[in-house]
Amino acid sequence: MNWKRKLKVASVVVVVALAVYLALPQNHYIVRALIYQQVNIDDYKIFHNRTVKAGTPQPWRLHEKYNSYQLTNDQLKYFNDFRTVAFLVVKDTALLFESYWDGYGKDSYSNSFSMAKSIVSLLMGCALSDGYVKSIDEPVGNYLHEFAEGDKAKITIKHLLTMSSGLSWDESYSTLFSLTTQGYYGKNLPKLVLNQTVVKEPGKTFEYRSGDTQLLSLIIEKATGKTLADFASEKIWSKIGAEHDALWCLDRKDGVEKAFCCFNTNARDFARFGQLVLNGGRWNGEQIVPEEYLNESLTPASYLFDPETNKNVDFYGYQWWMINVDGYKTWYARGLLGQYIFVIPSLNAVVVRLGHVRNNNRIDGTPEDVYQYIRFGISIVKSIENNE
Incomplete structure (x- = not known):
């Protein structure tokens, strides 16, 4: 031959x-x-979804100076450079500013990506409030039998909330064979996360793992006997005035929600999560998320070491990020392609940015665009306050 x-x-x-x-x-x-090839903000169209049903709509009232702010050329260039599709500011519970690009509008759905992790944290607070979960210090094995023995028996719910489980999840987005890729495109999320092994001592090191959030969702489902979408509808979405049903992508038809990523709604309704946090977990006088739990969620897990920045954690609590920009303390949810819900308590403001691309240049471990969008939001609020 x-x-x-x-x-x-x-x-x-x-x-x-x-x-x-x-x-x-x-x-x-x-x-x-x-x-x-690559993830997209419209990926809900390629997956099976479960509806997160809204309740009675409560449209945002418009601020008396709604959309009177004119974006600067530098701001417009930044939005365009990173293919922004929505930027919105709520001030004093009123819609102060919103702008849309690339054919998107106030009713357009977008993937939350990892902002969903912050939503799952709120839902864990609801499960605690209702007594479905007794304590975040409980072992995961109390709810998931795969974690009842061996090294996995040492992992608690708090370890999952703070991304310190020590599990073997691979968060890489650059390879076809990573667990994150399997989790996003695969069809058996429970098997994927339940079969992990312990590679580090829990409760010592911060390492961002989507698998930790997925495990939290399985605990919530096991404890409540409800799907994550149904529980989210019952406890939060139907109560905070959402104007549209949301969609939560599933791993397969009638499967489980991709809790670590894929909650889909529009900018106006995403802002409601920020307003709920700004309200201390209350909406129309009802305590939806326990205030004590929420305060803990928004407090850095400073006892954890972060290998990326080589210092103790000052930027992450229970699936919520935090940062101080120019003296403005900010809590926020963030997603892979630059999806953000920013809560700026000293301004009584919520800022939402959605888009196709994130600026992956980092400042002390934080994407550079976090600083930019917070500053844009501050500028809009301050400009209106100063009647400029």
């Missing part, structure tokens, strides 16, 4: 082997990842 024929035979063998490999049920996610 000459070398050309050998090469042809070898090529056929490789192609057949690859086809067989990709045909295996556990590898179907690779095919989907190859087809779609």
